[in-house]
Amino acid sequence: MSKISRRDLLQYIGAGGIGVAGGVLYGEGVQRKVELLIPQVIPPEDYSPGVATWYNTVCNQCSAGCGISVRIREGKAKKIEGNPVHPVSRGRLCARGQAGLNVLYNPDRIRTPLQRADRGSENTAEISWDDALTTIGSRIGRLKIEGNAGRIRLLTGRTRGHLDELFAQFMNLLGSEHYQQYDFTYPSALAAANKTSFGTDVLPYYDIENADFLLSFGADYLGTWLSPVHYSRAYGNLRQGRQGQRGKTVQVEPRMSLSGAAADEWIAARPGTEGLLALGIAHVLVSSGSYTGNDRDEWSSALQAYSPSMVSAETEVSEDTIVRIAEEFGASTASLAIAGGATAAGTNAVASIVAVNALNHLAGNLGKPGGVILNSAQTFPAAAGSSPAGLQGALDLVAAMQAGDVEVLLVHDTNPVFSLPDNVGFRQAMENVPLIIALSSFHDETTVMADFILPTNTYLESWGDDVPDPGVGFPVTSLSQPVVAPLYDTLPVGDIILSLARQIGGELPIHMPWASMEEFIKDRWREEFDERMSEGQDQNFEAFWQAVLEAGVWGQPGAAAGGQPESSSSPTIAAIADPVSKFAGDETDYPFVLHPYLTATFLDGRGANLPWLQELPDPMTSVVYGSWAELNPVTADELGIEEGDVLEIESPAGSIRVPAFIFPAIRPGVVAVPIGQGHTSYGRYASDRGVNPIHIVATLMDKQSGDLAWAATRVKITNTGERLRIVKTDGVTRTLGRQILGPGNDHG
């Protein structure tokens, strides 16, 4: 690509509704710092000061894959809203998605390639892209020639679409099988359980919108579970979207989440027994004759042991409640049961979720509106996408690093040092790796361990495509484009991989000939387009491409979904045999259950460097800028603990010190700590603020999926006598008869 000036670049960026700049973003023109005395004497084509342009792209703040529209004025991103034509977000967007602008314009972004002599320290030296890529490329190339390519590892966060394919292809061509993903929030257990229940691990579409009765076991579908924006809209319509019909929701969880607050009934079953509760409800469904399937006898004998009285004793939910919920669940036309959160994070996660899935089967709502609708595995863009491997995958990587089997570690878009328990020893194991390269936009805890930091463009400056997971019942692929020119001397991650391939040489550049990620994606889309278009049709790919770019999404509504779920009872029945979670720590030594929970703002900690989210009062407590430990008022009273008392929370795996917060909607015997804060290194807004409860989670895992059982740790609490003020916006949290919530809804 020839040299281009900054003015040309801006012209490209401003040119019309489509961000055609992507192709020219890669090249020296971007990297040369040019200061113009009078910017844009000749304004770029289609650039009018004062007129906003909206570009459609894809949100990358969680794995839901919402389509977004970004408002651009004078080349700057001003606001992010949901893309109205995108089937996941439908024009709406959550707090985290809107705070994407804080990612783009974050003052702590890495602006140039960096080299670090001393791991863990903040001291880095600037280095040119050429030097960095040459050094890294020759190192990797040597390993490849020596036949030691297996000693190269690539660890990324949840990655889908063609970027996933690019990573896989790069590692394949190198001759390494070690491309893996780690994402704390990825529901490995749910996928494994659905494989057992429905025969496919493609996440299904949970049709909350059309349900009459939604029974959620721990899944905070309004805050953090799978696709919060989509499910929030569905929830709104479940409540008030149908004339004369209001859906009911019940939430089972030890600590009230956003979804628990929205529910008509909140049930704090004993932690770890949620799956058992589901079996108790299933027992009633079968024994009351509500279920009339052919395999009724099999179910009847399998569920024989889980009588309401037995389940009630274990779960501490009253028999009446179990029977009543079962009856309502069975009687509703469209009842739906979902599982997530702590229910999906015990040592029996898969068994619990399979038990919940069984409720859907017994109520006969599989493949029906308001029930579980299967998504087909999409063949485009990625035929067989990779999935994060949970705790087991991380442990394997740590073992390999400790054994000295890893010579080069490339890390992108994941922060395992922060989002894995301390006991896993990821950071210590990294010390054994001779060369660590971070492809990152921020100095997080994993990036500070890297010898080379290759700064990546943020998602708002990158090309990409994505298949939302879970899907929406029909094939959908979203396309993302850069909405602004890169702010700094950074490159899209795909372009870095392609540059490395060129540096390494050999057959890599032959099989990966693309100059940029944009070219690669467009090439692949063209292939797919040619394949799908029959002879007679007008084969104008460019028009198609422009149309998809403008819309930001391509889909086939009405195309066949995943078909009828085949829910055979025998594997399900075999899988539910283990309904109660085990806990790390003895009950006498560690009397409390630790309930770490994801927040809608920070998720697994990735949002903590965004000032808008730090300043957003926590929805349930109104706390800003910090961590807290929630205790039931009665428990706190017994222990003489008041808000702001600094508690030492000790698990068999470690301890944290965090101020107490008295929270009226948490089960006695449970202490809840939000995940997200406690960064030691993540920029000015996140660093040295609060604590990270993941660090003291014991490394138990779900046996069937290998997923981290992060809700299966017991702790003890000591009041240190120190005090720390919790900063919050709430004053009085009772309406005191002021009828604020409406006449008749106010009980003081």
Place this chain on the structure above:
Amino acid sequence: MSTFVEKLRQYSKPGYYDEFDYHWTMTIDLDRCTGCEACVVACQAENNLPIVGEERFAQSREIKWIRIERYWEGEYPNIKMGFIPMLCQHCDDAPCETACPVYATYHNQDGLNTQIYNRCIGTRTCAVYCPYEVRYFNWFTYTWDEPLEQQLNPDVSVREKGVMEKCTFCIQRIRIAKDNAKDDDRRRVRDGEVVPACVQSCPTEAMLFGNSKDPEAKVSKMMKNTRGYTVLKDLNTTPSIVYLKKVHA
């Protein structure tokens, strides 16, 4: 001065505002609202609200034109949480308007309670008079860590120390919609053409905004819902925001 007084008399005449085309009104359905706070960030982005820092929060000097209030009912285990988004109610009989010594806050012809920043002298009387506690004072001139300032919305002014600010119902969006209507030779903007940032973002579609003088507007129909109520009704402030209470099944 006399013209000013005359105008003021004219404005206070009953029925004066009926002659105009708009009365902007919002409805918020608490049966849909989940307290997710997407609206809070939407407002922050749209209206250039400052990032005030932890220390200012501890001093209750945060600035959020819309916030979610939370109220507990009952005790464990029979406990419920009620969320209610609280923003300027754009009262037709606004206590804040009578309080301002310099007429920095007044009622405009569209039924908006507006704030003129460069007229405000910072007595903070209006904030004291407001029963909804939705007026926010700039105790400092806030700055943005570079390059966060590049995000600032050029359609909205950035406020300085000594000025009171509050929700405007995204008046900049109303202006743009009116301009567009004028360009198209339409007398009024269409229903749904003006969408404030909070309403736009709401994932559960709990909020509706529109002209309640148009009987066909969605918001006019929603206002008649039997669950509708206004907050602190006894104060006779006549708010322009109608809440629909949550259904307790």
